Amino acid sequence: MNIKNVTIIGAGTMGNGIAHTFAQSGFSVNLVDTSADALERAITTITKNLDRMVSKDKIVEEEKNATLDNITTNTDLTSAVKGVDLVIEAATENVDIKLKIFKQLDKICNENTILGTNTSSISITQIASVTNRKDKVIGMHFMNPVPIMKLVEVIRGKETSDSVTSIIMQLSKNLGKSPVEVNDAPGFVANRILMPMINEAILTLEENVSGVEEIDTVMILGMSHPMGPLHLADFIGLDVCLSILEVMYKGFDNPKYAPSKTLINMVSEGKLGIKSGEGFYDYSEGARNKKVSSRFRR
Ligand SMILES: NC(=O)c1ccc[n+]([C@@H]2O[C@H](COP(=O)([O-])OP(=O)(O)OC[C@H]3O[C@@H](n4cnc5c(N)ncnc54)[C@H](O)[C@@H]3O)[C@@H](O)[C@H]2O)c1
The missing domain is CATH 1.10.1040.50 (N-(1-d-carboxylethyl)-l-norvaline Dehydrogenase; domain 2)
Incomplete structure (x- = not known):
């Protein structure tokens, strides 16, 4: 599976960093939040962080503009996940919020869409249990600040398939990160x-x-x-x-x-x-x- 477009749910501390990282690597990114203010703040933060990279000669102005062009924002989840290969949920760390989102995602996403979560501690197996695609639910735990930190903890739920795990491991490498595979337990590693x-x-x-x-x-x-x-x-x-x-x-x-x-x-x-x-x-x-x-x- 060649992942080209990604929807990120939640535009807070982590969501904006994840969106920045994917967009800078050339992916088409749809950033979703229930709060329009959070989306606006996220774009301001991403722009500020890209400006800092330009001023430090880490990237050129064209790369900054191309990164921003790769990001669209949305408050409507259904339209934001249309035709995407991968969803990464980075909403508030609350089990009820996450279960509700995954239940909905399972209904509105294509059957092949991989559903990732950036949760810091909540069981991937429990999150997967509310879907009919337990093999395609996986933890993709980025570290803060995402554009800088190298680690991605890739967490397998009980039924996450080998093929989905290897797609996410490879994807993390393509983002310039170093993924580490771990099993599901509270707080992971x-x-x-x-x-x-x-x-x-x-x-x-x-x-x-x-x-x-x-x-x-x-x-x-x-x-x-x-x-x-x-x-x-x-x-x-x-x-x-x-x-x-x-x-x-x-x-x-x-x-x-x-x-x-x-x-x-x-x-x-x-x-x-x-x-x-x-x-x-x-x-x-x-x-x-x-x-x-x-x-x-x-
Ligand atoms: N903060 C960290 O250092 C860190 C590091 C790694 C992982 N995480 C994990 O990343 C996730 C997000 O954490 P954060 O620090 O970015 O939180 P945050 O509070 O900064 O942002 C959460 C965002 O989610 C949005 N949201 C809430 N419910 C939503 C819904 N139903 N649909 C769409 N958006 C919704 C909120 O409006 C808010 O903008 C959590 O699971 C957290 O455990 C956080």
Whole structure:
């Protein structure tokens, strides 16, 4: 199967990056969101990111324009999936939202269309179970920021076929990425390891063992992490971190994955990290000029 056109569902942090990456590799991309504002913000972000690449001489102006020309936006899912080879769902990390989308996709897509999901933690087998094409449902877990990060975790559900897996592995390579095949389990590999670390960093802060910058500095200078865990949590989105931990807590039925109170409280207060302007850090002067949020200043 030669995939030429792709529909991406969800135009948030990940959807815009996935659309950018496919469009820059010459695919025709339809980006869908229920929110017209989210679509507008996504195109603004993609344009800004492409401008930065032009200013750093990574691409030329023509490539930027060709990339933008490859993207169309849509709020209507049915027309957006007409004749597409592949759909990648990157909507909010919520199982009910995803099951509803896949049920609908199964009805409105061609029978050969592959249905991928960028979920960070939700079972691919469960998502596939609401379709009549369980062999064609697969996890394609990109990392944030998508145009830069090399990894794609390719997750096989119980019934995902060998041929669909090899199409998605090859496609990831064609996008310039390095795919790794993994089996279906809550959090897969990436978040199974990352999220307990982020949660532990928040507990360390909660128990006043140290401050926000100090905890991040320990992990940057001590473990050679490029970014501290609290800054990374802000970057991922605290709501996304909470949802992933809840899926793992429930999926493994193990208290070691219980999300910290601070994380739960921050999400309920709308402090979601960079996307809301505040998380562990305050981004009111721009994402590059972060300072520790007043709530955690020592
Ligand atoms: N943020 C990260 O670092 C990261 C990394 C890897 C994977 N993921 C996963 O990617 C997915 C998206 O995460 P995000 O961080 O981009 O979320 P986000 O909150 O930034 O964006 C989600 C978007 O989905 C849209 N949406 C919700 N319901 C929809 C529907 N029914 N149809 C179409 N659009 C709908 C929302 O309007 C919003 O624009 C999640 O499954 C998440 O777990 C996130």
